[in-house]
Amino acid sequence: MKTKIISISIITLCFLSIIVGIINTSVKTIEAKKKSEQSTSNFFKSFSSEGDKIALISMQGTISSDMSSSLIGEPDSAEGALKALERAVEDNSVKGVIFRINSPGGTVAMSQEIYGTIMRLREIKPVVVSMADVAASGGYYVASAADRIYADPGTLTGSIGVIMGTLNVQELMTQKLGVKSVVIKSGKFKDTGSMYRPMTGEEQILLQNVVNSAYHQFLNAIIDGRIKRNDKYKIEKVALTEQILKKYADGRILTGEQAKTLGFVDKLGGLYEAKKDIRVMAKVSETFPVTPYNKPTGFTEMLFSTTESLIPHKNIESYMPLSLNYPRQPLFMWE
Amino acid sequence: MKNFFDNFYGVLFKPSETFDKLKENPHLIQGFIIVVLISILSPVLKFSINSEQNPFFQGFELINASFWGLLSWLFFASFLEIIASIFKRGGKTKIFLCLSAFALLPWIFLAPASLFKTGGLLFKALGIMIGLASWLWSTLLTAFAIMKTYDISAPRVITFILIPFFGGILGFYWFVGFFMTLIQIFQ
Numbered sequence: 001m002k003t004k005i006i007s008i009s010i011i012t013l014c015f016l017s018i019i020v021g022i023i024n025t026s027v028k029t030i031e032a033k034k035k036s037e038q039s040t041s042n043f044f045k046s047f048s049s050e051g052d053k054i055a056l057i058s059m060q061g062t063i064s065s066d067m068s069s070s071l072i073g074e075p076d077s078a079e080g081a082l083k084a085l086e087r088a089v090e091d092n093s094v095k096g097v098i099f100r101i102n103s104p105g106g107t108v109a110m111s112q113e114i115y116g117t118i119m120r121l122r123e124i125k126p127v128v129v130s131m132a133d134v135a136a137s138g139g140y141y142v143a144s145a146a147d148r149i150y151a152d153p154g155t156l157t158g159s160i161g162v163i164m165g166t167l168n169v170q171e172l173m174t175q176k177l178g179v180k181s182v183v184i185k186s187g188k189f190k191d192t193g194s195m196y197r198p199m200t201g202e203e204q205i206l207l208q209n210v211v212n213s214a215y216h217q218f219l220n221a222i223i224d225g226r227i228k229r230n231d232k233y234k235i236e237k238v239a240l241t242e243q244i245l246k247k248y249a250d251g252r253i254l255t256g257e258q259a260k261t262l263g264f265v266d267k268l269g270g271l272y273e274a275k276k277d278i279r280v281m282a283k284v285s286e287t288f289p290v291t292p293y294n295k296p297t298g299f300t301e302m303l304f305s306t307t308e309s310l311i312p313h314k315n316i317e318s319y320m321p322l323s324l325n326y327p328r329q330p331l332f333m334w335e
Numbered sequence: 336m337k338n339f340f341d342n343f344y345g346v347l348f349k350p351s352e353t354f355d356k357l358k359e360n361p362h363l364i365q366g367f368i369i370v371v372l373i374s375i376l377s378p379v380l381k382f383s384i385n386s387e388q389n390p391f392f393q394g395f396e397l398i399n400a401s402f403w404g405l406l407s408w409l410f411f412a413s414f415l416e417i418i419a420s421i422f423k424r425g426g427k428t429k430i431f432l433c434l435s436a437f438a439l440l441p442w443i444f445l446a447p448a449s450l451f452k453t454g455g456l457l458f459k460a461l462g463i464m465i466g467l468a469s470w471l472w473s474t475l476l477t478a479f480a481i482m483k484t485y486d487i488s489a490p491r492v493i494t495f496i497l498i499p500f501f502g503g504i505l506g507f508y509w510f511v512g513f514f515m516t517l518i519q520i521f522q
Contacts (some may be wrong), residue, residue, distance in 0.1 A: 004340040004341070005344070006344055007344045008340060010343075010347075010443070011443070013446075013447060014443045017446040017449065018376075018379055018380065018446050020450060021380055021450055024384065066363040231472070
């Protein structure tokens with residue numbers, strides 16, 4: 001009789017455990033469903049980590065729409081950062097964004113796309129830029145769209161201007177190698193900037209106009225993003241005047257300290273200060289989580305992180321002038 | 336299901352005595368039920384009432400788990416029977432089927448262990464420990480079932496299990512080694 005009672009007790013205990021286990025799993029599933037429905041739109045559901053947060057989005061290296069780099073494991077490339085910013089616009093669980101920039105600039109159109117996305121983002125949630133080693137030229141262009149810009153005293157920034165470069169290898173090709181280039185074109189400017197012949201005066205004027213146009217776009221972007229900004233946040237900000245902007249927008253670089261004095265940067269400080277202040281701007285608690293937001297979660301993240309550590313980033317090209325990677329293109333780039 | 340509860344208690348707490356009894360009078364039906372119940376335990380512990388999964392698929396999952404559980408049970412018993420026959424101790428499939436099924440009983444403790452998964456890290460670790468203890472308990476009972484069925488001593492039962500294990504490794508190397516040599520010669 002005793003053995004029967006013990007056996008029945010064990011079996012009943014196990015049976016009850018199964019029932020309680022099923023109920024627990026069911027309750028957890030309901031909670032997880034509710035959370036994900038509240039926090040994200042359907043499309044981005046699978047990419048976001050659960051719960052409200054401040055998104056920390058990083059952008060490293062040259063700003064360009066080079067898809068290949070982000071595919072092999074650089075979610076913090078300009079393309080990856082742009083995607084993350086677009087997600088942050090849609091994601092209701094993101095209460096504010098810290099945009100960490102470490103870039104010498106890049107192509108005009110890509111800088112403008114990122115700038116535009118930050119402008120849209122700041123309409124609905126606070127955005128703070130935290131500058132790392134370098135945030136020059138295009139790096140500053142995108143930063144100017146944020147509500148606040150923070151830089152370390154030694155950060156290199158500024159370099160407001162446009163650059164366009166090309167090579168002239170005519171002598172090398174014809175005299176040393178004996179190779180002659182033949183071009184058939186529909187208009188006289190079709191091969192402007194060709195490396196196989198010297199540039200004509202007319203072409204130089206044409207390209208100068210292109211550079212000037214891009215330069216004015218740069219200035220207007222800083223005026224719209226920074227000088228005309230009119231926000232309600234009670235966090236320290238420094239006013240930049242058009243006069244100062246035009247005086248210093250001659251391509252010169254500035255240290256973070258100089259930039260702060262002139263009004264190009266709002267506060268001296270690193271990621272710590274940026275985190276502290278964005279929590280105030282987003283009206284959340286001091287311990288509110290700040291979550292890296294570039295990388296997709298789960299298996300993809302793991303795969304990306306692995307390839308990131310396995311594939312070396314530096315190569316000989318990284319020691320050459322960056323503009324040579326984008327010949328005949330106006331660039332917001334510090335050389 | 337006559338004597339089921341006595342056998343249940345006996346296998347868990349007095350295995351030697353109970354296995355002797357079961358050896359004399361093996362209950363294949365009880366063994367069959369135990370194997371089915373233990374096999375479906377894992378999918379059942381993952382069930383959720385409001386799961387988006389179709390109930391038909393949940394049912395199919397249970398049938399699938401039972402099928403593979405039973406197949407593994409039969410395969411394991413047949414495999415040991417073949418090895419036993421080599422040592423001239425074969426002809427006891429029915430007894431071993433019954434005993435090996437009862438040896439799986441400690442697996443039921445995975446049900447209470449699974450409750451710890453909803454707690455913190457410490458509770459999860461405790462749950463894993465209980466799970467490992469159940470596995471160890473069941474493994475020892477299986478070894479004991481082999482000893483009782485084929486009347487062999489404890490050191491021999493280890494040999495009994497290790498021989499096919501090392502035999503498998505040896506066979507694998509034999510097979511792979513041969514083909515690797517062939518490939519190296521003709522590539």
